[in-house]
Amino acid sequence: MGIRVKLQRDRHTALYRHIAEEFRTRIARGELPPGTRLPTVRALAREVGTTRLTIHNAYRELQADGLIESVVGRGTFVSPQARPAAQPSLGERLEPDLVLSDLHRLQHARALHNLALATADPALFPYEAFWACLEGLKPLAREVFGYGSVMGEPELRVALSELLEQRGIEADPQEVLVTVGGLQGLALVCRALAEPGEEVLLEEPTYLGLLGILKQFRLKPLPVPLDAEGPRLEVLEALLKRHRPRFYYTIPSYHNPTGLRFCQERLRRLLALAQAHGFTLVEDDTLGCLSYEKTPPTPLYALAQRLGAGSQVVHLASLSKVLMPGLRIGYLLAPEALLERFTALHNVSDITGPPPLLQRAAAQFIRQGSLKQHLKQVLPIYQRRRDALLQALSRHMPAGVHWSRPEGGFSCWVSLPRLFSTLELHRQALARGVAITPGEAFLVRSDEAMHFRLCFGAEGAEGLEEGVKELARLIRARQKV
């Protein structure tokens, strides 16, 4: 077999990863179906012009991913179980948890225009500055490789309380609990606030990670639709007449997936409803700092504090979108009684949260002002990408297609007239090298209209333009049928 490995080496990626990637992409495209025999290590090393160790490492990586397998005395083959890596499981109904893990797998398929993942661009990560913070900890190695503190490293909790202050929130370091990424914090809160079988309010569409958690813990979602100003409270009020939900999960600052910013008046009324009906508001502020506006939105938590209703709100956030997801650092802020419950639950299965080394480096990074500086550098870039995406949509999309105009965050919500299934567009787009997130992943019930999410964080203007053009072509082709 002639494998042509593109040697577009960038200095950040090891050659063996490139080679593994090439195979992964070909397996995903169906070019190398299950059972295909791969070249021997020796033959491929000669062909690519590298060492056998490099090929060996590439094969090991593919083997670890379950894509290939060695049969003693016979050679190396594409696994019978090798599912195309870039394809989500094509069941009847798209499972939010599968979408999430499939999307993360997608990330590694670099051949794609990836408009599917609401993530920051790795090319813009502040490696140098962060690495310097890591290196500064070398003399403290004994501490940072030990168990660390139960609620998170004190230094980080101090830094995070300062970060929260910048969001208009008065937070004591003692009120901050560090979690393993934002998702673990969300799972913790869901488990602590509701029992299996109980009901939970959420916006529709909502963060797909939440839907996976609810399913896992058997919590029943009560969806509240959105309009341009936020959740439609008349629907919420009607629901509250017949239900006793435990909490309301909300993303008021650059809602995911729509990119909406909820208006203050709506939030004030939401807060009043929560107080009157005795349910907790769980605010997800993961994207609140990623603002392309002159005045970033005031978090619900800050509003509640000002109105003396701070005990009604839990505030969730993370460094994954504003800094780097590989730190696995999330955090939450909660009134004392709830925080105790969260901490007790957290201690049982995690002891100390993310590695102290990374917590301490992040603390230093924030406290020396590097996060502020980083955001100052990247926000204009993301804003330009947002603009490029919106322009491409205006330029290419046929009439009848609508989309949101995000003022922050990484995502844009596109709605089509009913034409063909979400899954079908998703699949066709993938086959043409464009990844989107199908709208069903964000919805409790399937919807008459058709939606999908486009993310502009990790693609440059050119990729966005090409991706949108391709999507528009697929939609037009369908319209003609």
Place this chain on the structure above:
Amino acid sequence: MGIRVKLQRDRHTALYRHIAEEFRTRIARGELPPGTRLPTVRALAREVGTTRLTIHNAYRELQADGLIESVVGRGTFVSPQARPAAQPSLGERLEPDLVLSDLHRLQHARALHNLALATADPALFPYEAFWACLEGLKPLAREVFGYGSVMGEPELRVALSELLEQRGIEADPQEVLVTVGGLQGLALVCRALAEPGEEVLLEEPTYLGLLGILKQFRLKPLPVPLDAEGPRLEVLEALLKRHRPRFYYTIPSYHNPTGLRFCQERLRRLLALAQAHGFTLVEDDTLGCLSYEKTPPTPLYALAQRLGAGSQVVHLASLSKVLMPGLRIGYLLAPEALLERFTALHNVSDITGPPPLLQRAAAQFIRQGSLKQHLKQVLPIYQRRRDALLQALSRHMPAGVHWSRPEGGFSCWVSLPRLFSTLELHRQALARGVAITPGEAFLVRSDEAMHFRLCFGAEGAEGLEEGVKELARLIRARQKV
């Protein structure tokens, strides 16, 4: 107030941490009761002979821990809520989850002889070699700060499968799931294998982390007592007549807290019972590599594979005890059908496990042979500490006191005739600067006899000798009453 800060600076710990520690210890001892005014930053900096920034940082750390608070215009005070940090909550019954978090808090109180925590000695951590592995990843920064792979980094899964091979287990990298520490893996397995209200078998005493998880998930423990060779299977058989447990949690290789190594014949019969009654065996092998014997024990998983019963066993392990806990790297190996269930559950609340940076560094560390070399260096040291502990026990303990003779791991189980409550000895010992783990933390039911665990991993021979001497003095004093 004259605060005398001991300037025993070791180069691994920042001065401000020493200062914070000094305050923490004094608050814990009750020397600085709630409401005590602390010196101003300026005054203390002058007294200690350091910068104001250092004192500021120490105060911030104490503030983050909730031990002190500043009142604008008045000064800094010990918090009204400042619970003595080194004291577990002294309820009627010792809650395992509280013990665990209290013990971890204890770790930071360096004034103590810490015989309470079954951890490796931070002074023996292989910093230099590990840091070199970290630095080797700097050119790959873009990858290692991104989201990483869903089941763990392929490199690490390959390295772990090699590690498992050394334990006599045939493991494909695809069968390995990386978790956030061993505890998260255990929580995952418990949740996946049993529903709230269902029954679970375990050894008594058992790992205290398990008891916390069972309580949290409302699983009912069915304890099986131990003798010198392992679990008493006639008790297990009797239980199986009346119950249908979902799984059996076992620690066959250097059982925690007793240090026992279960004999092969017992394991073989256990496996047969699991097959006959259709329950899964969950093997915790966290300490299996920490062997002071010529031949380390064969894991249950390896035995099952040889007997064609591999689908009956889940194997849990971690790098926390054999390498460093601050990596937060655990892993598990399971038959395909179960692994799928674990992975689905894992993805919902964690996406990618521990930070890719540390996963990749650990992979490199293992694959270049540094872990093997590290164990070769430290095992003789831990063995000498074990010997020192056993000698001290023989030398000082009065008649009627019995203890186990661990051939691996970090802990020794001491039994006294009924004299006074576990909590009382625990409290008295703490007051004299010796930390032990009270036996109740490992037991489902309170016991007639009195037990406690002594750990020798993190204390030198001298500390062990002094600690045991003090404990013996307390026991003798009580016997005379």
